[in-house]
Amino acid sequence: MKADDAGVAGFFEDLPVLMFVLVGVATLVLCGTWVSRNLNAVQVQEELDSLAEDLVNSVMSRLLRPETPGLMPSVTSAQNVDISDIASRVVGERHYLIAIIARYPSYTWLNTGSDNDTALPNTTGYCSRLLNVLDGYGSTIMLEVRAIVW
């Protein structure tokens, strides 16, 4: 590459300059696009996780009944709680799948609720919490309330 003494450069002499400038601009544009998409995906993810957490907390609150503190719910109440009614008020337009599962002494699905949406989700929010309930024999067992929102 020669110095441009006359201040007038031929087209082919400027090609490397053009290449460096174009690649530099492309790098900045691609980086900006990627960052923007990533931030947007994180925001959507956080929103869905927060919604899933709200859903699980609502079901937990219905089971634990804060108005009667100290009273442990029973397995029967976990089986009979209307999950779909709670979920439809919490998640709004979003789709959901929620389950109450006995984790110990046996792994048993006690109650499930879903809006029966069959579309494949791109992003999902997830939350899971544990609680103790009384079974029919007076033993305290472990339940898990698990929700997926998309």
Add this chain to the structure above:
Amino acid sequence: MCGRFDGESCAQLAVMDAIVFFIGAVLVSNIIMSYVTPLPNHSQGNSIGGDTDPAEILRTFLATSLCESVVVDLGQPFYMDDRTTAAESLAIELLALEAGHDMMQFDRLNGLIHDMLRAVCNPAFEPYLLVLDMDDDLSGPVLSIPCVPEVTKNAYASSTEIPGSGAMVYLAELVLCPTLLPELV
């Protein structure tokens, strides 16, 4: 840095300016991406890798019944019925250990406790329950179900106090060690 080139002719070498711009663009992109990349893809909130908080696992576990009767031979048979909670059974075991009994006598109970913890933990983690004497923090754990491996890299833990005999208080600690590569948890 400047793209001016002081040669014999003091002329401007445009390609130097372009190279400086290109290097600047790459550096700026790298810096921005290095700040954005560590952002979590999943909210960690009350969970580890999407599963439940160890503090919640420990609290729920301690309040859960054994759901199986256990008989311990302490000279004479000691009977724990299926409604005995994990916290109560640990208190009994700690009392017996204080009285000089051997931990081997509680193998059945400790196996059951380990099964309870494994039932509620994410399969990507191996649970370990340690009980420490709060008055004697120099010695090791009074009870370890099962023995904790020496390497506990990337482990999660939570602890809570449990009552012992008289005024004694023990610290129950749940340690969750990843069984898979940390990147997959």
